[in-house]
Amino acid sequence: MKKKVYGSWSVVGGLAALCLSCSLAFAQPLSSQELINNAKQYDGKTVTYTGEVIGDIMIRGNYAWVNLNDGNNAIGIWMPEAFTKALDYSGSYKARGDLIEVSGIFNRACTEHGGDLDIHAQMVRKISPGGDIKENLSMDKKNLALILLGVLILIWILSLFKKK
Amino acid sequence: MILKPRLQDLKIIGYYLSKVIIGLAFTMLIPVIAGIAFAEKNPVIDFFLAFEITLILGLLLQKICFTEKDLNWMQGMIVVSLSWAVATLLGAVPLYLSGHWKSYLDACFDAMSGFATTGLTLVQNLDHLSYAHNLWRHLIMFIGGQGIVIVALSFFVKGFSGAFKMYVGEARDERILPNVINTSRFIWLVSIVYLILGTLTLGLVGIWEGMKGVNAFFHGACVFMAAFDTGGFAPQSQNILYYHSFLFEIVTIVIMVLGAINFKLHYHVWMGNRRELRKNIETIALFAAIMITFFIIALNLSQLNVYPGALLLLRKGFYQLISGHTGTGYQTIYAQQFVREWGNLALVGLICAMGLGGSICSTTGAIKMLRIGIIFKALAQDVKKIILPEKAIVLQRFHHIKEVFLEDAQVRSALTISLLYLLLYGLGALVGMWFGYPFLEALFESTSAAANVGLSCGVTSASMPALLKVTYILQMWAGRLEFMSIFTLLGFFVAAIKGK
Numbered sequence: 001m002k003k004k005v006y007g008s009w010s011v012v013g014g015l016a017a018l019c020l021s022c023s024l025a026f027a028q029p030l031s032s033q034e035l036i037n038n039a040k041q042y043d044g045k046t047v048t049y050t051g052e053v054i055g056d057i058m059i060r061g062n063y064a065w066v067n068l069n070d071g072n073n074a075i076g077i078w079m080p081e082a083f084t085k086a087l088d089y090s091g092s093y094k095a096r097g098d099l100i101e102v103s104g105i106f107n108r109a110c111t112e113h114g115g116d117l118d119i120h121a122q123m124v125r126k127i128s129p130g131g132d133i134k135e136n137l138s139m140d141k142k143n144l145a146l147i148l149l150g151v152l153i154l155i156w157i158l159s160l161f162k163k164k
Numbered sequence: 165m166i167l168k169p170r171l172q173d174l175k176i177i178g179y180y181l182s183k184v185i186i187g188l189a190f191t192m193l194i195p196v197i198a199g200i201a202f203a204e205k206n207p208v209i210d211f212f213l214a215f216e217i218t219l220i221l222g223l224l225l226q227k228i229c230f231t232e233k234d235l236n237w238m239q240g241m242i243v244v245s246l247s248w249a250v251a252t253l254l255g256a257v258p259l260y261l262s263g264h265w266k267s268y269l270d271a272c273f274d275a276m277s278g279f280a281t282t283g284l285t286l287v288q289n290l291d292h293l294s295y296a297h298n299l300w301r302h303l304i305m306f307i308g309g310q311g312i313v314i315v316a317l318s319f320f321v322k323g324f325s326g327a328f329k330m331y332v333g334e335a336r337d338e339r340i341l342p343n344v345i346n347t348s349r350f351i352w353l354v355s356i357v358y359l360i361l362g363t364l365t366l367g368l369v370g371i372w373e374g375m376k377g378v379n380a381f382f383h384g385a386c387v388f389m390a391a392f393d394t395g396g397f398a399p400q401s402q403n404i405l406y407y408h409s410f411l412f413e414i415v416t417i418v419i420m421v422l423g424a425i426n427f428k429l430h431y432h433v434w435m436g437n438r439r440e441l442r443k444n445i446e447t448i449a450l451f452a453a454i455m456i457t458f459f460i461i462a463l464n465l466s467q468l469n470v471y472p473g474a475l476l477l478l479r480k481g482f483y484q485l486i487s488g489h490t491g492t493g494y495q496t497i498y499a500q501q502f503v504r505e506w507g508n509l510a511l512v513g514l515i516c517a518m519g520l521g522g523s524i525c526s527t528t529g530a531i532k533m534l535r536i537g538i539i540f541k542a543l544a545q546d547v548k549k550i551i552l553p554e555k556a557i558v559l560q561r562f563h564h565i566k567e568v569f570l571e572d573a574q575v576r577s578a579l580t581i582s583l584l585y586l587l588l589y590g591l592g593a594l595v596g597m598w599f600g601y602p603f604l605e606a607l608f609e610s611t612s613a614a615a616n617v618g619l620s621c622g623v624t625s626a627s628m629p630a631l632l633k634v635t636y637i638l639q640m641w642a643g644r645l646e647f648m649s650i651f652t653l654l655g656f657f658v659a660a661i662k663g664k
Contacts, residue, residue, distance in 0.1 A: 073498065
């Protein structure tokens with residue numbers, strides 16, 4: 001598990017980074033339902049949220065939008081572009097996205113992003129890596145398709161006879 | 165005396181219905197091609213199975229009911245209402261086979277929502293849905309927006325006089341060109357031109373905002389189809405919030421407004437008559453309604469300090485309003501935020517916008533602006549009659565493509581349809597309240613379903629009662645067809661039972 005910590009190498013900077021990481025330590029993760037339903041309560045506070053990376057990772061300058069789905073809703077995470085380097089898989093039909101935990105500032109109506117409900121990530125860690133989803137061909141469906149194809153051909157042949 | 169339908173009636177209905185079914189079967193090959201292109205094995209089989217089932221049914225019905233007779237009004241109306249019901253049942257097959265819908269009823273809900281260009285959805289795990297299935301969700305909006313029967317009229321029918329009856333049955337009572345089939349083809353031409361332009365624009369915006377090329381254009385095509393046909397489905401579970409893009413919001417607003425404008429008006433503007441945009445009663449009424457409902461929403465959002473700053477209020481409030489007013493249903497906020505953060509007055513403003521809708525002969529649902537304009541003109545005429553001397557003859561005119569004198573028949577028709585819509589909104593709300601949902605939430609969702617909007621305040625979910633799902637399906641059906649063909653179908657059943 002790789003964790004990224006950003007801080008100065010100077011002693012003062014190091015102490016500051018330590019204080020920051022202590023205060024930002026990953027707390028009990030909150031669900032998307034909890035955050036959306038009680039957005040006013042969590043507005044401007046540091047929260048921890050866990051979810052699967054889904055869709056596109058949209059790089060915008062030095063930052064990026066990553067959408068995280070916890071099974072109920074997906075929430076947009078605004079994070080430094082450097083954080084996205086650790087992300088390998090994004091959820092789609094053919095892939096299970098990386099499961100990541102984010103700690104950051106929750107915004108009910110973000111002033112920086114047009115009033116979106118989002119989280120500005122300060123720390124990100126990968127809980128479990130995603131992977132390719134192996135698609136097993138359903139034999140039942142395949143057989144049924146072949147039978148129905150036979151029926152279609154039969155109808156076509158019968159219509160030819162009828163025309164003659 | 166009610167006459168019992170004859171076997172010949174059933175044969176004619178069955179024959180023309182079979183044309184629509186065969187047409188639907190061939191549209192299912194488009195997702196098959198998409199599935200092959202994206203190497204999605206199971207989705208290809210899902211759609212091939214659905215294609216086979218649909219084609220077999222269509223061919224059998226065509227053989228059994230073969231006739232050379234043309235449709236009368238009753239038969240035309242019944243073909244239309246049945247076409248939508250059958251398209252829902254068959255269009256739901258590939259959705260259900262994907263395993264992303266909990267039940268066949270849920271798949272039917274989404275199929276009707278798609279065809280009727282509503283946008284309410286019960287899909288599970290949308291973010292992992294295949295390209296093929298996602299394309300189908302949006303394609304059925306594109307087909308439904310133009311009119312399922314229009315698809316058949318445009319591509320599978322060489323020309324018959326019954327075409328106009330089916331055209332009217334799909335809630336389009338205006339011919340753009342003298343021939344109804346040419347009108348259908350013009351509607352397709354407009355839609356295809358905008359589809360290409362819209363997909364390119366949205367695709368480029370997507371790439372600009374950091375999406376991968378293929379995904380950007382795929383999303384562009386899907387979002388265009390759903391926005392122009394005022395549908396509201398989106399490829400990702402966050403709807404338009406997924407893109408986190410102001411530019412994307414602006415482009416979708418333009419597309420939604422284009423979709424809410426009368427195709428006849430598009431024709432006149434295309435032909436260089438731009439003045440029509442400023443003079444037409446529908447565009448004037450739409451502009452006025454948007455301003456009034458936005459004022460109500462903005463007032464309440466500002467009162468409750470929902471968004472910090474006027475710009476954010478404008479961005480969030482105006483987007484949901486345009487989306488609701490045009491009957492699209494795209495959201496840039498979560499469903500729960502409507503109830504938890506927006507005030508009751510803002511919700512009422514949005515419900516009014518959804519209930520009013522866009523233009524007739526467009527892809528929007530609801531009461532529509534021409535009817536609202538006519539009702540207000542009639543009101544103005546009545547007020548003038550009271551004010552002016554008794555002997556004065558008061559004539560009221562309005563501009564809709566040409567100068568039209570207001571007649572009682574127009575007013576009666578506008579009032580009847582408006583009343584039926586209000587009843588439909590109310591009935592759905594009553595069913596919602598019967599299942600324990602609060603009044604405003606029940607009314608919001610019911611109006612959204614019946615007006616074919618698709619905005620949700622959280623009532624619509626896979627866990628809602630089955631009867632409520634059926635209610636919303638019926639509302640979407642009746643709302644999209646503007647009642648008459650549904651009433652004809654009901655009358656047909658009554659005649660079959662009670663007729664002599």
